Amino acid sequence: MSEFIDSILKEHRVFFPSEEFHRSSHIKSMKEYSRIYKKSVENPEAFWAGKANHLEWFKKWDIVLRNDMGFFKWFEGGYLNVSFNCLDRIIKSGKKDKIAFIWESESGETKKYTYEQLLKEVCRFANVLKKLGAKRSHVIEIYLPMIPELPIAMLACARIGAIHSVVFAGFSSDALKDRIQDSNAELLITADGSFRNGKVFPLKDNADIALKECPTIKSVVVVKRANNKIEMQNNRDFWLHDLVSQDDIKDFCEPESMHSEDSLFILYTSGTTGKPKGILHTQAGYLLFVYQTFKWIFDIKDNDVYFCTADIGWITGHSYIVYGPLSNGATVVMYEGSPTFPKPDRFWKIVEKYNVTIFYTAPTAIRALAKEGDDWPNKTNLSSLRLLGTVGEPINPEAWMWYHNVIGKKRCPIVDTWWQTETGGILITPLPGATPLKPGSATKPFFGIIADVLREDGTKANVNEGGYLVIKNPWPGMLRTVWNNPDRYKHTYFEKFGVYLTGDSARIDEDGYFWIMGRTDDVIKVAGHRIGSAEVESALVSHKSVAEAAIVPFPHEIKGQAIYAFVTLKSGVKKSDELKEELKKHVSQSVGPIAKPDKIQFADDLPKTRSGKIMRRILKVIAEGSTEYGNIMTLADPSVVEVLAKNRVA
Ligand code: PRX
Numbered sequence: 001m002s003e004f005i006d007s008i009l010k011e012h013r014v015f016f017p018s019e020e021f022h023r024s025s026h027i028k029s030m031k032e033y034s035r036i037y038k039k040s041v042e043n044p045e046a047f048w049a050g051k052a053n054h055l056e057w058f059k060k061w062d063i064v065l066r067n068d069m070g071f072f073k074w075f076e077g078g079y080l081n082v083s084f085n086c087l088d089r090i091i092k093s094g095k096k097d098k099i100a101f102i103w104e105s106e107s108g109e110t111k112k113y114t115y116e117q118l119l120k121e122v123c124r125f126a127n128v129l130k131k132l133g134a135k136r137s138h139v140i141e142i143y144l145p146m147i148p149e150l151p152i153a154m155l156a157c158a159r160i161g162a163i164h165s166v167v168f169a170g171f172s173s174d175a176l177k178d179r180i181q182d183s184n185a186e187l188l189i190t191a192d193g194s195f196r197n198g199k200v201f202p203l204k205d206n207a208d209i210a211l212k213e214c215p216t217i218k219s220v221v222v223v224k225r226a227n228n229k230i231e232m233q234n235n236r237d238f239w240l241h242d243l244v245s246q247d248d249i250k251d252f253c254e255p256e257s258m259h260s261e262d263s264l265f266i267l268y269t270s271g272t273t274g275k276p277k278g279i280l281h282t283q284a285g286y287l288l289f290v291y292q293t294f295k296w297i298f299d300i301k302d303n304d305v306y307f308c309t310a311d312i313g314w315i316t317g318h319s320y321i322v323y324g325p326l327s328n329g330a331t332v333v334m335y336e337g338s339p340t341f342p343k344p345d346r347f348w349k350i351v352e353k354y355n356v357t358i359f360y361t362a363p364t365a366i367r368a369l370a371k372e373g374d375d376w377p378n379k380t381n382l383s384s385l386r387l388l389g390t391v392g393e394p395i396n397p398e399a400w401m402w403y404h405n406v407i408g409k410k411r412c413p414i415v416d417t418w419w420q421t422e423t424g425g426i427l428i429t430p431l432p433g434a435t436p437l438k439p440g441s442a443t444k445p446f447f448g449i450i451a452d453v454l455r456e457d458g459t460k461a462n463v464n465e466g467g468y469l470v471i472k473n474p475w476p477g478m479l480r481t482v483w484n485n486p487d488r489y490k491h492t493y494f495e496k497f498g499v500y501l502t503g504d505s506a507r508i509d510e511d512g513y514f515w516i517m518g519r520t521d522d523v524i525k526v527a528g529h530r531i532g533s534a535e536v537e538s539a540l541v542s543h544k545s546v547a548e549a550a551i552v553p554f555p556h557e558i559k560g561q562a563i564y565a566f567v568t569l570k571s572g573v574k575k576s577d578e579l580k581e582e583l584k585k586h587v588s589q590s591v592g593p594i595a596k597p598d599k600i601q602f603a604d605d606l607p608k609t610r611s612g613k614i615m616r617r618i619l620k621v622i623a624e625g626s627t628e629y630g631n632i633m634t635l636a637d638p639s640v641v642e643v644l645a646k647n648r649v650a
């Protein structure tokens with residue numbers, strides 16, 4: 001990370017939008033950006049109310065924004081339906097035959113859905129859910145791979161007013177169990193299996209293990225995807241294809257009229273301590289925010305073909321594969337599998353095949369594909385591309401330049417979009433037709449967003465001085481609370497400074513550009529995935545041989561960060577390479593393969609304060625191979641540090 005920070009501190013290159021891009025874009029110049037930005041932050045309520053008029057309401061709101069003792073409410077008194085706004089409203093605008101989704105399977109099969117077809121599928125699925133007893137405000141757990149049934153299920157929930165909670169299909173049965181137990185879901189939607197790198201991942205088997213400890217789940221809807229052998233429990237498990245083909249399942253389902261602040265979805269994400277938090281997003285504000293950010297940041301036009309490589313199991317997929325693009329009537333490409341299957345040109349082949357114009361991915365994917373060499377993209381026709389985007393972690397200037405030169409052929413602006421599960425949508429970003437770009441900077445706040453960098457004591461940091469990134473005002477897409485835990489919401493996000501604490505560190509340069517430097521808490525971004533130290537540590541400690549464990553990040557060429565685990569074994573347990581492998585497997589099974597430590601070091605002792613707190617700060621320095629430990633004299637036993645450094649896993 002320190003190399004990365006050095007490189008962005010020295011970054012002075014600036015790239016301007018081309019004349020052509022700038023002329024045809026929604027926001028055409030920095031002058032226009034500044035004018036609208038000023039208005040939007042001087043009177044955010046008027047700004048957002050103006051934009052909200054573009055959505056279709058069953059009843060308009062009474063009040064734009066209310067602060068209810070630290071819990072923010074947007075558009076109270078208003079009623080709408082999110083699926084109606086993403087489907088029926090688009091169809092009514094004359095786009096019934098426009099393609100909503102182009103889906104490509106890992107094996108190369110394609111399915112296309114027009115807006116009219118998608119509405120029908122969503123309605124039929126919604127009617128199935130109703131028949132199974134699902135109602136407004138019930139929580140429905142969705143554990144599906146990247147297949148069309150995933151967005152269809154989400155929109156079906158939105159249609160009937162149920163709250164969806166999507167769990168990334170790469171998560172283990174334990175992670176699924178924790179999430180179901182926390183959300184008290186009554187129904188689970190899953191698939192027999194999923195495909196990744198040509199292999200079948202047994203989703204339903206995982207779900208069955210989780211469900212042994214989830215008594216709230218009454219029914220399970222199973223999508224047939226991989227044709228692997230699974231157990232179907234009588235009166236609990238039903239094949240989707242059997243349910244939707246029943247005679248009484250109609251092609252239309254009346255959309256529920258939802259209050260603006262009714263819950264839309266819960267999405268779990270890792271925090272500093274304990275189990276993942278259920279981030280709650282509600283109806284109108286979220287929809288408006290993803291609608292407006294998608295429109296302007298991706299500069300969407302009617303003939304665009306937009307491809308986002310994220311998994312819908314993460315917030316990027318929720319906001320910028322499903323709700324943002326569909327509410328704009330866009331054509332979205334959705335891909336099921338791995339970027340390197342069967343070869344490292346898979347994304348580029350998809351761009352070529354469907355004439356993708358806008359491509360949105362993560363820095364980790366860019367680094368991994370750049371490493372495969374320029375021939376793969378150079379052998380495909382990428383001339384349809386006009387705009388590129390990145391999200392999920394800081395992008396190093398080298399990766400940015402490769403993306404710009406080799407993928408964008410120096411023509412395409414890159415929107416480096418900073419945001420989080422909690423923010424619902426993008427908060428800091430270039431506007432592609434206006435903002436001059438600096439490689440590695442997410443540039444400037446979006447309209448209506450007041451971002452700042454503060455010191456520990458709450459005062460404003462100087463130009464280029466690193467500090468805590470905060471957002472000083474509410475915005476429509478912000479999280480409303482932590483599910484079942486309002487105290488955690490207040491404590492995590494508002495206690496420190498009284499304004500929204502992002503958990504990131506950043507600096508603002510002399511031009512007012514934001515440079516995100518990384519997390520300030522114990523969250524590790526592995527290949528853009530957000531992993532909580534506490535989850536991995538408790539997985540390690542749950543192994544019979546482990547007495548104590550501490551994990552820290554270390555810089556990784558492709559993943560950005562990877563996990564380094566210091567593990568103290570129980571007395572009498574023999575240290576061996578086999579045990580290390582077993583522990584890696586154990587974490588993979590308990591949390592998911594994305595959380596697997598890359599390196600494990602056995603440590604008889606860990607650096608602790610006299611009160612017994614593990615000093616992860618020092619472990620991080622050791623893992624990075626540095627010796628700049630800072631003050632270690634406050635440790636109960638400072639000699640531990642030297643021993644650990646000597647035995648560091650290189
Ligand atoms: O550290 C920031 C990083 O990702 C975190 C949010 O992770 P998650 O909730 O999983 O959402 C990821 C997708 C929105 C942030 O706190 N992050 C996200 N985008 C960027 C970023 N770091 C630097 N630059 C970005 N563009």
